[in-house]
Every structure is written in C-alpha cells, then in structure tokens.
Amino acid sequence: MAELYYMNIEDPISAEDYQTLLGTCASDKREAIHKFRFEADRKRTLYGEVLARFMITKKTGAAMPDIEFDKNSYGKPYVKDQNEIFYNISHSGKYVVCGLDTEDIGIDIEEIRDIDLDIAKRFFHVKEYEDIISREIREQAHSLYDFWTLKESYIKFLGVGLSKPLNSFYFMINGESVQLCSQEDHTVYFHRYLLQDNYRLAVCVSTPDLIHMEKISLHDLVAYIKSES
Ligand SMILES: CC(C)(COP(=O)(O)OP(=O)(O)OC[C@H]1O[C@@H](n2cnc3c(N)ncnc32)[C@H](O)[C@@H]1OP(=O)(O)O)[C@@H](O)C(=O)NCCC(=O)NCCS
CATH class of the missing domain: 3.90.470.20 (4'-phosphopantetheinyl transferase domain)
Known part of the structure; x- marks a missing residue:
C-alpha cells in the first residue's frame, strides 16, 4: 500500500530543530538548500528530503543519514541500490508531500x-x-x-x-x-x-490499493529523528 505524509512549512521552527533536520541530509542537499534565497524555498526542499528519509527509515530500518539517493537523467530522485522502495516529493505553498510505494x-x-x-x-x-x-x-x-x-x-x-x-x-x-x-x-x-x-x-x-495518508507535525518529526539517533 502506498503511503503519503505531508507537512505544513508554516509551523514555526527553532534554530535547533532546523539543524536537527539538516543533520539527516547529505552534504550536497544541505548546500542546495543553503543556496535558496527565500526561507520558504529552503523549508520546502529540506522538509521534502527529511520526509522521504523518515518514511524510508520506517520501512527499511536504515538510519536516516545513511540513505543514499540518486537521480535519473530527467532529475527524478530514487533510493540508490534499492528496487523495492520508490518515492516522490511535491511542494506548493505551505504544503510538502512525500509519497512512498513498492513500485513507481x-x-x-x-x-x-x-x-x-x-x-x-x-x-x-x-x-x-x-x-x-x-x-x-x-x-x-x-x-x-x-x-x-x-x-x-x-x-x-x-x-x-x-x-x-x-x-x-x-x-x-x-x-x-x-x-x-x-x-x-x-x-x-x-x-x-x-x-x-x-x-x-x-x-x-x-496498483489499485488504497493509500494511507497522514499529516505529520514538525514536533513529531523532530522527536522521531532524536529517538533514532
Ligand atoms: C521537475 C518537475 C517534476 C517539477 O515539478 P513542480 O510541479 O515544479 O515541482 P514539485 O514540487 O511537484 O516537485 C518537485 C520535486 O519533484 C522531484 N523531481 C524532480 N525531477 C523529477 C522528475 N523528472 N520526475 C519526478 N520527480 C521529480 C524532486 O524531488 C523535486 O523536489 P526538490 O526540488 O525539493 O528536490 C517537472 O515535472 C516540471 O518542471 N514540471 C513543471 C511543468 C509545468 O509547468 N506544468 C504545468 C501544467 S501541468
């Protein structure tokens, strides 16, 4: 069954929690996030990446920072060396959504x-x-x-x-x-x-299965990361 998690980027975030999220990302992603001029764009990309890592960790048990991504020639990201977990991210306005499935x-x-x-x-x-x-x-x-x-x-x-x-x-x-x-x-x-x-x-x-959809708060995401590290 595919799963969707979504977050609201308007929830206030402390500098400490921001660093906690950033700490789960690879260095190239951190650099890309840093380059955005506007905070909202930084948060959209950061939250998308962290949501993906959170969902993949829950499914595979891999530590969040250890998950490696790659991109196809059109820029679609995928989990490296994995053919059973697929994900996709989208963001617009105040929402960031990540979907995970066992197929595309x-x-x-x-x-x-x-x-x-x-x-x-x-x-x-x-x-x-x-x-x-x-x-x-x-x-x-x-x-x-x-x-x-x-x-x-x-x-x-x-x-x-x-x-x-x-x-x-x-x-x-x-x-x-x-x-x-x-x-x-x-x-x-x-x-x-x-x-x-x-x-x-x-x-x-x-597949025609139902999709599980859930909103996750920043507080719960940060608590999950801290409990895993
Ligand atoms: C790259 C593309 C996926 C961007 O779509 P978008 O609606 O601007 O952005 P979304 O927020 O939905 O998706 C962005 C995420 O998709 C993922 N992505 C990037 N390239 C992708 C691709 N080729 N296929 C699937 N996912 C892709 C990334 O995770 C990206 O997140 P990130 O930038 O934070 O790393 C592409 O399809 C595009 O340029 N679309 C715009 C087309 C358009 O103008 N449509 C209007 C009428 S339909």
Whole structure:
C-alpha cells in the first residue's frame, strides 16, 4: 500500500530543530538548500528530503543519514541500490508531500490560485481545455488544477519530465472517476485529494490499493529523528 505524509512549512521552527533536520541530509542537499534565497524555498526542499528519509527509515530500518539517493537523467530522485522502495516529493505553498510505494509513484500538489485559462489552452490536451471551459466560471480554477495535478503526477510517475508533451495524453474526469488516455502500454491508478479547499493533490501509482495518508507535525518529526539517533 502506498503511503503519503505531508507537512505544513508554516509551523514555526527553532534554530535547533532546523539543524536537527539538516543533520539527516547529505552534504550536497544541505548546500542546495543553503543556496535558496527565500526561507520558504529552503523549508520546502529540506522538509521534502527529511520526509522521504523518515518514511524510508520506517520501512527499511536504515538510519536516516545513511540513505543514499540518486537521480535519473530527467532529475527524478530514487533510493540508490534499492528496487523495492520508490518515492516522490511535491511542494506548493505551505504544503510538502512525500509519497512512498513498492513500485513507481508520482505525486503533485498545487495551491489553487486564480489562473489564466490560456495556460490550459496552450499546454493541455484540447479535450481537457474544453472540459474546463464547459464548467461554471467559479469551478474553472478547481477544474484546471484537477487536470494539472493529474497530468503532473503522471509525468512524475514516468519520471520523464517535460520531454513528454502535456498535450500528448489526456484525462477524462467524471465525478470521482478518472480515466487516462495515453499511448503508453501500462495500467496506472490515480487518487485525488483536496486539502483545505485550496490545495489539489494527485497521486499516480501502479496498483489499485488504497493509500494511507497522514499529516505529520514538525514536533513529531523532530522527536522521531532524536529517538533514532
Ligand atoms: C521537475 C518537475 C517534476 C517539477 O515539478 P513542480 O510541479 O515544479 O515541482 P514539485 O514540487 O511537484 O516537485 C518537485 C520535486 O519533484 C522531484 N523531481 C524532480 N525531477 C523529477 C522528475 N523528472 N520526475 C519526478 N520527480 C521529480 C524532486 O524531488 C523535486 O523536489 P526538490 O526540488 O525539493 O528536490 C517537472 O515535472 C516540471 O518542471 N514540471 C513543471 C511543468 C509545468 O509547468 N506544468 C504545468 C501544467 S501541468
């Protein structure tokens, strides 16, 4: 069963707890985090990395700092020398989410904001654009982000970045049902969530099982790290 954990980056963090989180990361990640100009960006990347390590540790028993990551040629991170644990991270606004599964997984979270529908016209499949504009005006932003997160979760599942054009496949959404129309020869499953009414989250996995989803506080994450070290 796939698992999702998510965190809110707006919870205040002490300098000591920040160092505790940073201490679980590899030096190249610490440097990358340090280079961000804004604190929110530093926290998004740091929390994503620590969430991934926390979840992998719980599954494998490996010590958090000992877990090694690598990236495919499109930048999708994976656990080095492991073919039974897969993860994916997404962050937007105040949330950071990490998904873990025993097979490939792709996740995308987006804060729903007012957005120009021309984005959907330019980048989405024409059927998706037509679906969005056929809805009532007040539903259109939600609909656009529904497609956006589904598309992005699928691209992140495949791990091929934007080398796969966003209009080369499309989704048909009918109430709770989601159908992917793609030329790829595989079966994938999608789960959609709405967090706090203004965050859309989509998860793409390769089995139809339910997903366990849980919010973890900074306090509990730090306590876990301290108990393990
Ligand atoms: C790289 C990409 C995954 C970034 O997506 P994003 O929505 O900007 O960012 P997210 O927060 O969802 O994901 C970022 C995380 O995905 C992971 N990631 C990076 N490259 C990845 C890839 N090729 N495949 C899967 N996951 C990837 C990393 O863990 C990254 O976290 P980090 O930067 O903190 O290390 C890529 O698909 C992209 O550039 N997408 C933007 C496409 C777009 O404009 N879509 C709009 C309409 S659908």
